[in-house]
Amino acid sequence: MKRRDLLKTAGLAGLATFAPSAWSVAIAQDGSRILTLANPAGFPDLDPSTSFSNDGLVLANVYEGLTRYYPGTDGGTATIEPVLAESWTTAADGLSWTFKLRQGVVFHDGTPLTADAVKGSIERTMKIAGGAAFIWSAVTGIEAPDPATVVFKLSSPQPLDIIASAGFAAWIFSPASQAKDNAWFNAGNDGGTGPYKIDSYEPGQRAVASRFTGHWGKAKEGGFDKVSFEVVEDSTLGQNMIQSGQADWTYGLPYDNLAIMRADPDLSVVANPSFETLFGLYNTKRAPLDKPKVRQALSLAFPYDDVINAGTAGLGARAHGVIPPGIWGHDPDAPIPNTDLDAARKLLAEEGVTSLDLTMTYATSDPLEQVAGELWKANLEQLGINLTLQPMAWEAQWQLAKADPATAQDIFVMYWWPTYVTPYDYLVSLFRSEAAPNYNLGYYSNADVDKLIDDGATLAGTDRAKAEDDFRAAQRKIIEDAAAVFILDKPNVHVIRANLQGYADNPAYGHVVFAGDLSRKA
Amino acid sequence: MGLGRYLLRRLALSVLVVLGVTFLVFVAAQVVPSDPAALYAGPRPTADQIEKARAELHLDAPLPQRFAAFAAAMATGDFGVSYKSRRPIAQDLRAYLPATLELATVSTLLALLIGIPAGAFAAARRGGWLDRAGGLASIAAVAMPTFFLAMLLQAFFAQGIGILPLSGRLSREIALSAPLDPVTGFTLIDSLIAGRLDVFRDALAHLILPALTLAAYPAGIAMRLTRSAMIEILGRRHILAARALGLSRARILFGHALPNAVGPSLTVLGLSFAYALTGAVLVEIIFAWPGLGRYVSEAVLSKDFPVIAASTFVVTLCYVAMNLILDLVQALVDPRVAL
Numbered sequence: 047m048k049r050r051d052l053l054k055t056a057g058l059a060g061l062a063t064f065a066p067s068a069w070s071v072a073i074a075q076d077g078s079r080i081l082t083l084a085n086p087a088g089f090p091d092l093d094p095s096t097s098f099s100n101d102g103l104v105l106a107n108v109y110e111g112l113t114r115y116y117p118g119t120d121g122g123t124a125t126i127e128p129v130l131a132e133s134w135t136t137a138a139d140g141l142s143w144t145f146k147l148r149q150g151v152v153f154h155d156g157t158p159l160t161a162d163a164v165k166g167s168i169e170r171t172m173k174i175a176g177g178a179a180f181i182w183s184a185v186t187g188i189e190a191p192d193p194a195t196v197v198f199k200l201s202s203p204q205p206l207d208i209i210a211s212a213g214f215a216a217w218i219f220s221p222a223s224q225a226k227d228n229a230w231f232n233a234g235n236d237g238g239t240g241p242y243k244i245d246s247y248e249p250g251q252r253a254v255a256s257r258f259t260g261h262w263g264k265a266k267e268g269g270f271d272k273v274s275f276e277v278v279e280d281s282t283l284g285q286n287m288i289q290s291g292q293a294d295w296t297y298g299l300p301y302d303n304l305a306i307m308r309a310d311p312d313l314s315v316v317a318n319p320s321f322e323t324l325f326g327l328y329n330t331k332r333a334p335l336d337k338p339k340v341r342q343a344l345s346l347a348f349p350y351d352d353v354i355n356a357g358t359a360g361l362g363a364r365a366h367g368v369i370p371p372g373i374w375g376h377d378p379d380a381p382i383p384n385t386d387l388d389a390a391r392k393l394l395a396e397e398g399v400t401s402l403d404l405t406m407t408y409a410t411s412d413p414l415e416q417v418a419g420e421l422w423k424a425n426l427e428q429l430g431i432n433l434t435l436q437p438m439a440w441e442a443q444w445q446l447a448k449a450d451p452a453t454a455q456d457i458f459v460m461y462w463w464p465t466y467v468t469p470y471d472y473l474v475s476l477f478r479s480e481a482a483p484n485y486n487l488g489y490y491s492n493a494d495v496d497k498l499i500d501d502g503a504t505l506a507g508t509d510r511a512k513a514e515d516d517f518r519a520a521q522r523k524i525i526e527d528a529a530a531v532f533i534l535d536k537p538n539v540h541v542i543r544a545n546l547q548g549y550a551d552n553p554a555y556g557h558v559v560f561a562g563d564l565s566r567k568a
Numbered sequence: 569m570g571l572g573r574y575l576l577r578r579l580a581l582s583v584l585v586v587l588g589v590t591f592l593v594f595v596a597a598q599v600v601p602s603d604p605a606a607l608y609a610g611p612r613p614t615a616d617q618i619e620k621a622r623a624e625l626h627l628d629a630p631l632p633q634r635f636a637a638f639a640a641a642m643a644t645g646d647f648g649v650s651y652k653s654r655r656p657i658a659q660d661l662r663a664y665l666p667a668t669l670e671l672a673t674v675s676t677l678l679a680l681l682i683g684i685p686a687g688a689f690a691a692a693r694r695g696g697w698l699d700r701a702g703g704l705a706s707i708a709a710v711a712m713p714t715f716f717l718a719m720l721l722q723a724f725f726a727q728g729i730g731i732l733p734l735s736g737r738l739s740r741e742i743a744l745s746a747p748l749d750p751v752t753g754f755t756l757i758d759s760l761i762a763g764r765l766d767v768f769r770d771a772l773a774h775l776i777l778p779a780l781t782l783a784a785y786p787a788g789i790a791m792r793l794t795r796s797a798m799i800e801i802l803g804r805r806h807i808l809a810a811r812a813l814g815l816s817r818a819r820i821l822f823g824h825a826l827p828n829a830v831g832p833s834l835t836v837l838g839l840s841f842a843y844a845l846t847g848a849v850l851v852e853i854i855f856a857w858p859g860l861g862r863y864v865s866e867a868v869l870s871k872d873f874p875v876i877a878a879s880t881f882v883v884t885l886c887y888v889a890m891n892l893i894l895d896l897v898q899a900l901v902d903p904r905v906a907l
Contacts, residue, residue, distance in 0.1 A: 246747035248858065254740075254743045274740050279856065279862065283856060
């Protein structure tokens with residue numbers, strides 16, 4: 047624990063004993079029920095076309111997309127549920143998708159949801175081409191044959207029902223707001239259909255939204271009248287607020303402090319798998335890491351369980367390749383290596399490697415990546431391998447890796463998560479051959495894998511089961527080649543007040559709370 | 569030299585300073601390894617998107633041409649858009665700068681009102697209990713890490729006796745019931761414009777703890793400086809003469825000695841004001857204060873140069889203006905200082 051953290055924790059212990067201060071709000075003076083979300087980062091962009099950051103927490107309560115993704119729990123299959131679309135079909139060639147819209151939906155400005163509004167929303171997003179607009183890159187045209195029908199024309203088959211469920215760039219907003227600029231949205235205005243509408247926005251401080259009485263869904267009994275999205279960057283302050291009841295939900299607290307939260311009867315610690323996976327890409331272009339056996343040896347020397355325990359308080363999960371559970375294409379039976387120093391030593395001997403100097407780059411100030419590096423380094427030392435840990439700002443780490451494989455790092459540690467839920471995103475970005483490296487920063491190149499990824503992509507829009515087979519096969523090949531060390535699947539850990547009812551994490555939407563589903567126990 | 573000529577000369581020098589800073593920021597942006605196009609293209613861009621961004625930002629244009637465009641953007645106050653968020657920087661600065669200016673101004677005033685009189689009293693009662701207590705307090709104020717002092721203040725005033733809010737700039741209750749319309753961005757001023765005394769009181773209550781935290785260091789230094797300068801001046805012959813003339817103690821202390829002694833303290837306070845504009849990141853984070861420090865530190869981490877440049881430019885302007893004001897104040901207060 048750093049000195050600063052120690053001092054803070056000492057202070058906290060004192061603070062926690064005091065009663066909640068007079069400045070906390072759970073019920074407003076007028077008796078309305080308030081949900082307070084303490085978010086450890088600001089909301090930099092509330093424009094539904096370009097938002098691609100923590101703003102998703104606010105926007106997911108104010109706007110709705112055509113569909114929503116629910117991951118399969120306990121081995122079940124994932125489902126795509128209707129939201130603003132009621133049903134959808136795809137043509138046999140996968141090159142067009144038809145969505146039938148829900149009837150009786152109105153925007154916050156009172157105008158009805160129409161096919162033209164959907165067309166206008168996606169077209170504005172595609173035209174500005176900021177944020178996550180690239181998810182629509184295959185769309186060549188949008189048609190509105192009647193007010194309740196939208197048809198998307200594609201240049202190649204794509205799983206558009208899943209793309210439309212994305213937490214960014216897939217929001218539908220009113221025709222009037224489509225004519226507005228970014229500044230209008232960031233002044234605290236909105237044009238959504240969601241269960242809440244924005245009342246006010248103070249940049250860097252908070253956004254406040256109140257219940258939209260015209261929402262098409264059934265309002266939850268005892269649900270919240272207002273939601274206060276508070277920006278609380280200091281984790282000590284966040285902990286303080288959740289402990290004293292000034293906040294109902296927060297995350298980003300140090301893993302070390304979770305035991306205290308667990309012991310508090312007023313709090314619940316909710317840990318779920320996320321879609322964020324941590325791995326290290328081996329530089330396959332430089333000797334001796336160009337030999338699969340050397341890479342396999344390094345992966346065998348990785349202390350998987352120790353890193354999960356020390357780095358995530360045991361809440362993380364072993365990664366089965368690069369695609370985390372809950373995403374179609376995940377392979378629970380993938381042949382992943384277990385820590386085995388003897389086997390590693392044997393493989394190194396077969397390749398005649400007795401001593402080695404390696405450099406691992408990772409993001410500065412990421413404690414989990416640092417712990418992973420330090421524990422791995424200790425194991426590798428026993429094999430005569432010296433691992434230099436090089437923390438870097440992401441920009442610098444990325445630029446170094448993109449420049450020249452011959453002078454770049456040996457191991458590139460990073461996280462990956464999908465913009466919309468697809469295994470293709472992980473595989474094509476990280477492991478498909480690239481002429482100039484962009485995210486394939488291990489410079490891995492395998493024609494068989496490329497073909498499997500491409501075939502899977504083509505089938506994803508028409509025959510998802512078959513696409514899944516291709517993606518699994520590609521992933522097994524990548525594991526066999528030890529193109530990367532698959533460190534762990536990161537947990538999503540949220541601390542909530544124990545009296546919140548109806549709370550469920552959906553990893554497809556990161557750190558998003560759907561406030562309309564919640565109520566408070568009396 | 570007359571006041572007019574002095575002002576003109578200072579303004580000319582200020583222009584040079586601002587130009588120099590603009591140039592240095594531009595050079596720094598070229599030297600530091602980063603790819604603005606990749607940043608502009610958004611999180612995890614494709615290679616095509618990066619190339620498109622490079623063309624859009626004219627990053628392949630010759631350096632002099634780019635510097636001209638950059639300097640013009642600074643001079644017109646347009647500042648362009650952030651590479652990272654693609655939002656107009658002027659719009660962001662309008663949101664974050666007032667919060668920081670308000671905090672820095674109030675904390676500097678607090679430091680001034682606490683540090684200088686305390687130093688003067690300590691010097692007047694040299695060796696007495698007031699002097700010793702003041703010495704201890706000033707050392708504590710200077711030596712204590714900002715974040716720890718912030719937490720102590722929060723623990724006592726917000727969590728303990730509950731008379732001041734823990735964090736933020738305005739209470740949630742105001743945002744929830746009747747939000748304040750921003751006019752100037754300064755909550756204290758906006759609340760008065762709107763005739764909302766409840767909001768004014770709330771904003772003031774929210775300002776106290778972060779302002780006190782920020783004021784501790786400059787107040788401590790100002791106290792030590794004022795004390796030592798006062799002690800020296802109180803031993804001078806003109807003070808002895810004033811005493812012999814039978815002037816009151818207060819008149820001697822505040823009318824004759826203090827004006828000669830405040831110079832160094834004012835300089836320190838001016839510097840600390842400029843520092844607080846972007847250097848108060850820790851205080852801003854701990855008190856969830858939506859200020860420039862947090863905004864700039866995020867830009868620095870992601871190498872968002874237009875934001876760094878614009879903020880540097882604005883802070884330079886504030887700094888130059890503050891120095892000018894301080895020099896004028898010093899000239900008004902201390903009869904020995906000529907313009």
